Amino acid sequence: MELAVIGIGIAVLLVLLIVGFILMYNRLQRLRVKVEEAGSGIDVALEKRYDMLSELLESVKKYLSHEYQTLTGVTALRSGAQGEERRLDQQQGLSEEVIRSIDEEISRQTHSMDEIRKQMDRGRIGRMGSHRNRERDAQRREEAQKSLHEARELRGGAVNQKISALASVHRDLTGVTAGIDALYEQYPVLNSWISMDQFQRAVYNTEEHLQAARRLYNSNVSIYNQTVRVIPWSIVAAMFHMEPASFYEVEEKKRSFQANFD
Amino acid sequence: MxxxxxxxxxxxxxxxxxxxxxxxxxxxxxxxxxxxxxxxxxxxxxxxxxxxxxxxxxxxxxxxxxxxxxxxxxxxxxxxEQFNLCFKTQYVMPTVESTGYFQDLSYNPHLGLSYTEIRDGAVVGCGESRYFHSENLLKGTYQNIRFHYCDVKTQYMSRSGKKQEVRTIFEGQVMRFASFNQSKRSFGHLQIFEKEFLSNLEGWTAQNKIETEDEAFNKRFQIFAADSHNAFYILTPRMLEQITRFADAMGEQIAITFTGPVMYVAVCRTRSIFDGDVDKPISSQREDILQDVEMLRKAGELLITEMNTIDGNL
Incomplete structure (x- = not known):
């Protein structure tokens, strides 16, 4: 009877040991899988960073390239417009001078015409005199009329010149206006800062995810390593050659960082 | 008036x-x-x-x-109750408004967060709906983030043989912020409970128990998350620091839950917010109201603004 009891006791103990052993082994294996899963999580985060940022970078580069071309085109137009402006300034100066001189000529001719009319009027009043005087007066009247006619023609010519000069200025202004309109239509709204801002945020966000993945990995490694090193798990771990896992380590070149804005 | x-x-x-x-x-x-x-x-x-x-x-x-x-x-x-109601109606809003911290304020002494919201938020054990009580709802915005702030009491009926007793799970203040970070969202629940002896503050918990790299934090708080990666994504070293600072500032047991963009903060305190005191002069009770409001401001300042400031500095 006693032997039976002892036998049962030993059997129960053995069963308990085996069950305990299995439970410990299973726990170690689960922790090991957790470590591997967390390591894979880092890869997932890295791949996400690569894929997402590659695509984003491509679209940002295309957008920047488009904006660069547009900006250089606008700059060229602006340079052309500046040249046009200079030309217009010069032309304006010339036009003003021309019109001023034409105005002076018109005034001169008008004054001359007034003088001639006055002379003619004085001659008409002095018509009652000698024959020689009358002939002289008629000659003078003829000359005066001729001068008047010439002055009128000169004045008319000056007026026509002024009109032509003004018409030319108007045509030039019309051309400049058309140029400005064309410039305005081609001038784009440059929003590269928005895409750059979004890119920076995407970078920050993916780095946060990567950081979280690394910390999760280290946390799982820590739990696993603590377990394999304490008794009685260490016994089971040693039996199955379960080594402690390595913590995430940074690359040597990333241990120090120096900002360089060159 | x-x-x-x-x-x-x-x-x-x-x-x-x-x-x-x-x-x-x-x-x-x-x-x-x-x-x-x-x-x-x-x-x-x-x-x-x-x-x-x-x-x-x-x-x-x-x-x-x-x-x-x-x-x-x-x-x-x-x-x-008559005195208390008049005191709250008369004094609470002007005092809170005078601080200048908050905008779009409204206060209702009779309203609070609903049982469903507390249950779904899982910031504290919700108990049974028939014993649930919430009042003193203060709503507004802090730094353009909508918040709700009120008293909450959750209880349940405990049956032990023939003996029945209503037991309190949580009594204190609960804050609900519409957003805790401009760019981060919690996928599933992330719960942080401060440990305290004989406390059964937490009700339902998420399936993963999280251990961070901060051993002091792990000793002081329990963390549960639906997703481990999400937990580490939100609980950055800086966030862990801020939670610890907030718990130190409160001096009471706290619980925080992140779900989606929303953050719930619970502080265990038996004193109701904005309550009138029959023994103190009316004019001197302003300090008590300010103290209650300061708790809300601290939660916003430490748990939200700091994070947004970092993101804003990109």
């Missing part, structure tokens, strides 16, 4: 009735001791000494407590 004088009269009335209640209870006790003492020792009844002492000491005490409680229910509670 009720004047300050009227509120002070209500306060005085409530205080007088409270004093009368105490006097009434003492009178009942003394009368009980005298009468029952005479009956026990001088009436000639044969009783054990222990029975006599029990009769003289215990019964008058029970009568005094019962009489006092009855007096409270009939006279004191109504007066106090």
């Amino acid at each position: 009720i004047s300050n004088q009227q509120i002070e009269q209500m306060q005085k009335k409530a205080k007088v009735r409270y004093t009368l209640m105490c006097v009434f209870a003492v009178v009942i006790w003394l009368a009980g001791v005298a009468l029952l003492g005479y009956y026990a020792f001088f009436s000639g009844e044969e009783m054990e000494i222990s029975e006599k002492l029990g009769l003289v000491l215990a019964l008058p005490l029970g009568l005094a407590l019962g009489g006092g409680y009855l007096f409270y229910i009939l006279f004191v509670r109504t007066a106090y």
Whole structure:
């Protein structure tokens, strides 16, 4: 009877040991899988960073390239417009001078015409005199009329010149206006800062995810390593050659960082 | 509009009735001791000494407590609630507005967060809906983030054999912020509970128990998350620091839950926010209101603004 009891006791103990052993082994294996899963999580985060940022970078580069071309085109137009402006300034100066001189000529001719009319009027009043005087007066009247006619023609010519000069200025202004309109239509709204801002945020966000993945990995490694090193798990771990896992380590070149804005 | 004088009269009335209640209870006790003492020792009844002492000491005490409680229910509670309501209506909003911290404020002493919201938020154990109570709802915006702030009390019926008892799970203040970070969202629940001896603050918990790299934090708080990666994504080293600072500032047991863009913060405190005190002068109770408001501001400042500032500095 006693032997039976002892036998049962030993059997129960053995069963308990085996069950305990299995439970410990299973726990170690689960922790090991957790470590591997967390390591894979880092890869997932890295791949996400690569894929997402590659695509984003491509679209940002295309957008920047488009904006660069547009900006250089606008700059060229602006340079052309500046040249046009200079030309217009010069032309304006010339036009003003021309019109001023034409105005002076018109005034001169008008004054001359007034003088001639006055002379003619004085001659008409002095018509009652000698024959020689009358002939002289008629000659003078003829000359005066001729001068008047010439002055009128000169004045008319000056007026026509002024009109032509003004018409030319108007045509030039019309051309400049058309140029400005064309410039305005081609001038784009440059929003590269928005895409750059979004890119920076995407970078920050993916780095946060990567950081979280690394910390999760280290946390799982820590739990696993603590377990394999304490008794009685260490016994089971040693039996199955379960080594402690390595913590995430940074690359040597990333241990120090120096900002360089060159 | 009720004047300050009227509120002070209500306060005085409530205080007088409270004093009368105490006097009434003492009178009942003394009368009980005298009468029952005479009956026990001088009436000639044969009783054990222990029975006599029990009769003289215990019964008058029970009568005094019962009489006092009855007096409270009939006279004191109504007066106090009337004073309290007028005090809250008159003083709370102007005092909170005067701080300048918050915008778009509204206050309702009768409303609070719903049982469903507390249950779904899982910031504290929700208990049974019939014992759920919430009041003193203050709503507004802090740094352009909508918040709700109120008193919450959750309880449940405990049955032990034939004995039934209503037990309190949580009593204190709960804050709900519409957003805790401009760019981060919690996928599933992320819960942080401060550990405390014999506390059963947490109700339902997420499936993953999280251990961070900060051992001091792990010792002080329990973390549960639906997704481990999400937990580490939100609980950055800086966030862990801020949570610790907030818990130190509160000095009470706290719980925080992130779900989607929303953050719930619970602080265990038996004192209701914005309650009037019958013993203090009305004008000096402003400090108590400011203290209640400061708790809200601290939560926003430490748990939200800091994170947004980092993101804003990109």
